[in-house]
Amino acid sequence: MKHLKTIYFVCSLILLGLFTSCEQDNIGTLYEKLEGVSFANTNLTSATVQPNNPTFTVDVFRGDVSGTLSGSVTMKAILPDKTELSGCTVSDYSFAAGETKTTVTVNVDPLPIGVELKVQLSIPKEAVSLDGISTTNVTVNKSYVWTSLGKGKYIDNWASGVEYEVEIQKAEGFDRYRAITPYVQTLKHDDGDWGDWIASSSAPYVEFWTVENNLVRFATFFIGVNYQADTKQPIYAYHASSFANLSPAFSKWLDAKRVQLAPYYYINNVGGWNKTQANGVIIITLP
Numbered sequence: 001m002k003h004l005k006t007i008y009f010v011c012s013l014i015l016l017g018l019f020t021s022c023e024q025d026n027i028g029t030l031y032e033k034l035e036g037v038s039f040a041n042t043n044l045t046s047a048t049v050q051p052n053n054p055t056f057t058v059d060v061f062r063g064d065v066s067g068t069l070s071g072s073v074t075m076k077a078i079l080p081d082k083t084e085l086s087g088c089t090v091s092d093y094s095f096a097a098g099e100t101k102t103t104v105t106v107n108v109d110p111l112p113i114g115v116e117l118k119v120q121l122s123i124p125k126e127a128v129s130l131d132g133i134s135t136t137n138v139t140v141n142k143s144y145v146w147t148s149l150g151k152g153k154y155i156d157n158w159a160s161g162v163e164y165e166v167e168i169q170k171a172e173g174f175d176r177y178r179a180i181t182p183y184v185q186t187l188k189h190d191d192g193d194w195g196d197w198i199a200s201s202s203a204p205y206v207e208f209w210t211v212e213n214n215l216v217r218f219a220t221f222f223i224g225v226n227y228q229a230d231t232k233q234p235i236y237a238y239h240a241s242s243f244a245n246l247s248p249a250f251s252k253w254l255d256a257k258r259v260q261l262a263p264y265y266y267i268n269n270v271g272g273w274n275k276t277q278a279n280g281v282i283i284i285t286l287p
Contacts, residue, residue: 038132237263
């Protein structure tokens, strides 16, 4: 019996040693993982870059700041047709001692203007902290270069009914236009009798472009009026394509100088005024 107790005791020591050794290995691994890095999120806010400076930065974080740390990041740049765009680059990351955050710089110089690019950045898994984010995604586009064409005219017959001169801009190389601050004057004079529904700001521009068969699309914009002064729910102008079963045929070029927009004036989660099937709602005249 004494020998059995001795054997049991020895075996216990051996097992304890093995367990302790394994724990030491795990602690070492855990410590190393805590020294790693991470992106902020798996999906980031979209980025717009300038043609003459087609770069943007992405944050990289770490918890252990006891020394310097550097490493590499890989990149995939996917076009809308699912092919990869070559020539895009991403820099390495580098932390100085004491830094919890640094950035990497992404360059998308080969990206054509008007094309949306899906960028995926990845940190090698062995360099990522425990529960860290190793891959992040961001949608990128390159902004248009805008040139002023001079003074044109803008009238919103639903919102105000009074025509004003506005600056018209055109994207270089594209059939794409902007009417600059088209609601400032008409709201200043309260042509639409909106009273205290008038907001403190309105759309800085109304952007529209030709699609096909002389039809026009436009980006959603704020007309500068809130639905009811107490709730302050903004009234937006949406293209017909934002809603099901509405024809886009009424937003179109009338001739070489005039375009008409047929919006749905909509308060999010409330409702609105459907003018998508009418002529002459908004008329923009180019210089």
